[in-house]
Amino acid sequence: MNVCYDNIQTGDMMPPYTSLPITRTHLVRYAGASGDFNPLHHDESFAKAIGLETVISHGMFIMGIAGEAITAWIDNKCLRKFSVHFMGMTQPADLDDFENTKGRATITVTGKVVEKFEENGEKRIRCDIIAQDALGSRKLSGYFIAALP
Numbered sequence: 001m002n003v004c005y006d007n008i009q010t011g012d013m014m015p016p017y018t019s020l021p022i023t024r025t026h027l028v029r030y031a032g033a034s035g036d037f038n039p040l041h042h043d044e045s046f047a048k049a050i051g052l053e054t055v056i057s058h059g060m061f062i063m064g065i066a067g068e069a070i071t072a073w074i075d076n077k078c079l080r081k082f083s084v085h086f087m088g089m090t091q092p093a094d095l096d097d098f099e100n101t102k103g104r105a106t107i108t109v110t111g112k113v114v115e116k117f118e119e120n121g122e123k124r125i126r127c128d129i130i131a132q133d134a135l136g137s138r139k140l141s142g143y144f145i146a147a148l149p
Helices: 023-032 044-049 058-071 097-104
Strands: 015-017 079-086 106-118 122-133 138-147
Touching: 015 044, 015 058, 058 079, 058 106, 058 138, 079 122, 097 106, 106 138
Parallel strands: none
Antiparallel strands: 015 106, 079 138, 106 122, 122 138
16 A cells, blocks of 8 residues: 555554454464574463463564564565554464454454654654554554655
């Protein structure tokens, strides 16, 4: 998508982005790609032993979904900074009871342009973002800064 500095105003919303439901397969694939094999992401018995209802997603996987949402709107070569604060755990969809769990496992990222400015000879925007599941539980908040043509 071609987003230009002159066409963006403070208060504009980035297009909402909704992920596919997160499954245990996603968690296994992410563990392999990242090298993060913490058992709370794949071992049901371990997760329950430490007081969780079930396994949880890697926080950085959720951050990756947020990054995908940003780069679906802003070209990744334009990004100058991307920062998040993790706010909640995300459980994968239970394929045996998918209809009752997909709301917890689908992440929607929204954002709002909060500032336009110039820095280092570039025209930049700052956009605050939030990622939450379909039930409204916040998973992360953060922001990104992008230099736009």
